[in-house]
Amino acid sequence: MKTAFPELVGNSMLKERFRDEILGGTLAHAYILEGQDGSGKHLFSRLFAAALSCENKENDDFPLPCGVCPTCKKILSGNSPDLIYIGRKDKATIGVDPIRELRLDTAVAPNDLDVKLYVIEEAQLMTIQAQNALLLTLEEPPEYVRFLLLCESASPLLETIKSRAPLLRMEPLSGGLISEELKKRSPEAASLAKNDPAAFSELVAASDGSLGRALSYLDAGTQKALIAKRTLAKDFIRLAGSEKRAAETVDLLSRFPQKREELTETCSMILTALRDLAAIKRVDEPTLYFFSELSLAEELAYPLSLPKILGLEQSVAALSESINRNANIRLALTAFASDAGLL
Ligand SMILES: [Zn+2]
Numbered sequence: 001m002k003t004a005f006p007e008l009v010g011n012s013m014l015k016e017r018f019r020d021e022i023l024g025g026t027l028a029h030a031y032i033l034e035g036q037d038g039s040g041k042h043l044f045s046r047l048f049a050a051a052l053s054c055e056n057k058e059n060d061d062f063p064l065p066c067g068v069c070p071t072c073k074k075i076l077s078g079n080s081p082d083l084i085y086i087g088r089k090d091k092a093t094i095g096v097d098p099i100r101e102l103r104l105d106t107a108v109a110p111n112d113l114d115v116k117l118y119v120i121e122e123a124q125l126m127t128i129q130a131q132n133a134l135l136l137t138l139e140e141p142p143e144y145v146r147f148l149l150l151c152e153s154a155s156p157l158l159e160t161i162k163s164r165a166p167l168l169r170m171e172p173l174s175g176g177l178i179s180e181e182l183k184k185r186s187p188e189a190a191s192l193a194k195n196d197p198a199a200f201s202e203l204v205a206a207s208d209g210s211l212g213r214a215l216s217y218l219d220a221g222t223q224k225a226l227i228a229k230r231t232l233a234k235d236f237i238r239l240a241g242s243e244k245r246a247a248e249t250v251d252l253l254s255r256f257p258q259k260r261e262e263l264t265e266t267c268s269m270i271l272t273a274l275r276d277l278a279a280i281k282r283v284d285e286p287t288l289y290f291f292s293e294l295s296l297a298e299e300l301a302y303p304l305s306l307p308k309i310l311g312l313e314q315s316v317a318a319l320s321e322s323i324n325r326n327a328n329i330r331l332a333l334t335a336f337a338s339d340a341g342l343l
Helices: 012-024 041-053 070-076 096-106 128-139 175-185 187-195 197-206 211-216 220-240 246-254 260-282 294-301 306-324 329-339
Strands: 030-034 083-086 116-120 145-151 167-169
Touching: 012 041, 012 167, 030 041, 041 070, 041 083, 041 116, 041 145, 083 096, 096 116, 096 128, 175 187, 175 197, 175 211, 187 197, 197 211, 197 220, 220 246, 220 260, 220 294, 220 306, 246 329, 260 294, 260 306, 306 329
Parallel strands: 030 145, 030 167, 083 116, 116 145
Antiparallel strands: none
């Protein structure tokens, strides 16, 4: 079988599906592609555009897209006028105007390809009005038009949109695959893996299955902040399961970030860690998302009962909510400490 999208790591189901649909001529006009930041949605959109028009599409000696024909080169270098990206630019949402423009543009035949591919970035940020405008085009698109709606989560999209566009997801990559790719792509990663394997495996575990995120963590400053947050998450859980001393609690609370955004991020990290611990209590071979080693997760889970873990999850979720509601950070942390039984 023809290899498809070799530049995209993992995601074998997605690749096979699109290969079969492109070669079999059974493509839908629109797809929703869900995946977190750094999961490869943009890379896929370029490869998909190239695959649609590749001159070696029927030739089994080449992967799909071949990457070497003039058409592939033009598309992959970002120089094809028939691959069109629509985003929010500096606005908070995607309003109806750019979607109306898009609709007018679909009436114009492709410049030099057989297809015109419209990629809507952060499609979940389209206003209801914009989505309704898009729907008009999705109902009766010209034959040469294709859409990819990229989003972190498709849940804000209207049912009417979802009913016209199959929903596909980027697969999270395994820790092994991420660490292999990091070492292959970045000399910094390779040297970190060699000289500080513990920090390297922390980084891989924190990437949450996203290669793009893992690459961004290679920046020294980001990495340091990340490790501080992960250590804090583990220390919080350790303290929650041990005999408390007031001094330790005060010290722990002082390490929580004072900026809202970072504090929210810390909360979501602690929640992921707690969910790992809950999974350990529930099943024999849990899939872990925060911990890179089962042994440490088991050690932290040991003194905690499942109801206690679930209670801690609630306390952390409540802290995150009050931070998002703009509560005073110091007061919110104190309330959290007492709620989580640290005081
Ligand atoms: Zn090609």
